[in-house]
Amino acid sequence: MAFEKILVLDDELIIRKSLQEILRRKRYSVAVAATIKAAEKYLDKDPFDLVFMDLRLPDGDGTTLLNKISKKPDAPLIVMMTGYATIESAVDCMRAGAFEYLIKPFSSNQIEIIIHKAENYTHLVNVNRFYSQSDSLETGLVGKGKATRQLRNLIQKVAPTQATVLIHGESGTGKEVIAGEIHKASARSGAPFIKVNCAAISETLIESEFFGHEKGAFTGAVDRRRGRFELAHGGTILLDEVSEISPNLQAKLLRVLQEREFERVGGNQTIKVDTRVLATTNRDLAKCVQKGEFREDLYYRLNVFPLYSTPLREKKEDILTLADHFNDSLQRKHGVKIEGFSPAAKSCLLAHNWPGNIRELQNTVERAVILTESGNYIQHSSLGLLHLDGFEPHVEESASEPYLSHTWGDLFQGEDGDKPDPESLIPIDELEKRYILHALEATGGNRSLAARHLKVTSRTLRNKLKQYQESQIL
Ligand SMILES: Nc1ncnc2c1ncn2[C@@H]1O[C@H](COP(=O)(O)OP(=O)(O)OP(=O)(O)O)[C@@H](O)[C@H]1O
Ligand SMILES: [Mg+2]
Structure with missing residues (x-):
């Protein structure tokens, strides 16, 4: 990870000049300052990757500034320099967060070595940050319904x-989100959260992905490489789609789960790791065991604490919360300001069956956010789920209010109490459909409650919805 900007802070002109020259030759952009005050001005204005800082300065002690900046997030790495080195001051500086302690005079070679080390270090920090900031971790588990509350409880316990x-x-129900929540709520949350998608990596590469390899272990292994179990040391590893691993790797994984040790591919040194293992599957692993596709002993090692990720059609009470959540984050992504969902759009969201689960909901909302002009509500027509032309009730209502508060006037788009204009009359089955959707919206998608309000059986309601779906209305 090559640095871009470096700051040199020293009151001696000769040091500033010589460092500046070495660094410019290496094509870094360099700023120089002779006082703490001038350095702080630079640091406030621009992000720097590295600072060379003298210990004694005319307007104060370098360690004071070191203490101040090293605590900030995204602080530059700091190399402290002094012509009066003592062990005590070196220890103090390192304790305060200095990356290096450099004794003057120094050679250009020393500077190059330090920069090389600092760039490698920054790279590692960034890789780690990348791994521990997957989408799902940023999002967290959204939803207030019963299934989600129970799940949250279990997560807190385990x-x-x-x-x-x-x-x-x-698929798409949020298994990775759950795994992220477990990691975040564990004592390992400050350590890496490393994912391996077992379905996406080829059979030949996956062993090296898991355990790493030694230099020359196979064609293309030009360097020693640490595997993901090693990267996850102290933290958590997520074996995503674990049902997909080969019998050979299943045996090796079993050993890691039992002994917490393994060898790199092509190596004979045994490596011990302290890694918490989480796994996901969208196949029924017990069935895979019955069919002889998955080792029974490994299944029991993995299934110590099973968690079920409920499909969206079984947690309808979360649909609108999730849709609002996606609307919020996606409008930020697309730089628009959207007011929310129109009542008809909410009805559509609630009535849809969501075979693709939360991922489908997220995509549906993203499409709608793109189609909606800033300052407007998302209309049902932008969702691509339901086509009820001309249906746009103008009354915003909370889902908890009884749907019967909708007047017939709402359904005709006329003012309350107005006589409908004959032009606006609509076929009776259309009217029925609108009323059913209102009922669903008002009951938060609860079909049996909606059926009760509508005074029909759940079965009739189900058949109606099926009929709409089949005729491409939903
Ligand atoms: N409860 C939730 N709250 C917020 N976002 C969620 C929730 N559940 C899922 N998501 C989002 O839905 C998408 C799918 O979730 P995720 O990748 O965790 O599903 P999955 O079960 O691992 O799917 P697959 O089996 O396809 O890998 C992600 O973008 C995720 O952020
Ligand atoms: Mg997944």
């Missing part, structure tokens, strides 16, 4: 333990 957790559920 997270602080070392137990291996197997998260199972359909």
Whole structure:
């Protein structure tokens, strides 16, 4: 990771000049300052990657500034320099967060070595940050319904333990989000959260991805490489889609789970790791065991604490919360300001069956956010789920209010109490459909409650919705 900007802070002109020359030759952009005050001005204005800082300065002590900046997030790395080196001051500086302690005079070689080390270090920090900031970690588990509340409870219970957790559920239901929540709520949250997608990595490469390899272990292994179990040392590893690993790797994984040790590919040194294991599957692993596709002993090692990721159609009460959440984050992404969902749009969201689960909901909202002009509500027509031309009730209502508060006037788009204009009359089955959707919206998608309000059986309601779906209305 090559640095861009470096700051040199020293009151001696000769040091400023010589460092500046060495660094410019290496094509870094360099700023120089002779006082703490001038340096602070630079640091406030621009992000620097590295600072060379003298210990004694005319307007104060370098360590004071070191203490101040090294605590900030995204602080530059700081190399302290002095012509009066003592062990005590070196220890003080390192303790305060200095990256290096450099004794003057120095050679240009020393500077090059320091920069090389600092660039490698920054790279590692960034890689680690990348790994521990997956989408799902940023998002967190959204939803207030019963299933989500129960899940949150279980996560809080299991997270602080070392137990291996197997998260199972359909595709797009949030299994990775759950894994991220477990990591975040555990004592390992400050350490890496490393994911391996077992389905996406080829059979030949996956062993090296898991355990790393030694130089020359196979064609293309030009360097020694640490595997993801090693990267996750002290933290958590997520074996995503674990059902997909080969029998050979299943045996090796079993050993890691039992002994917490392994060898790199092509190596004979045994490596011990302290890594918490989480796994996800969208296949029924117990069935895979029955069919002889997955080792039974490994299944029991993984399934210490099973968690079920509920599909969206079984947690309808979370649909609108999730849709609002996606609307918020996606409008930020697309730089628009959207007021929310129109009542008809909410009805559509609630009535849809969501075979693609939360990922489908997220995509649906993203499409709608792109189609909606800033300052407007998302209309049902932008969702691409339901086509009820001309249906746009003008009354914003909370889902908890009884749907019967909708007047017939709402459904005709006329003012309350107005006689509808004959032009606006609509076929009776259209009217029925609108009323059913209102009922669904008002009951938060609860079909049996909606059926009760509508005075029809759940079965009739189900059949109606099915009929709409089949005729491409939903
Ligand atoms: N409860 C939730 N709150 C917020 N976002 C969620 C929630 N559940 C899922 N998501 C979002 O939905 C998308 C799919 O979630 P995720 O990748 O965790 O699903 P998955 O079960 O791992 O799917 P797959 O089996 O396809 O890998 C992600 O973008 C995720 O951020
Ligand atoms: Mg996943």
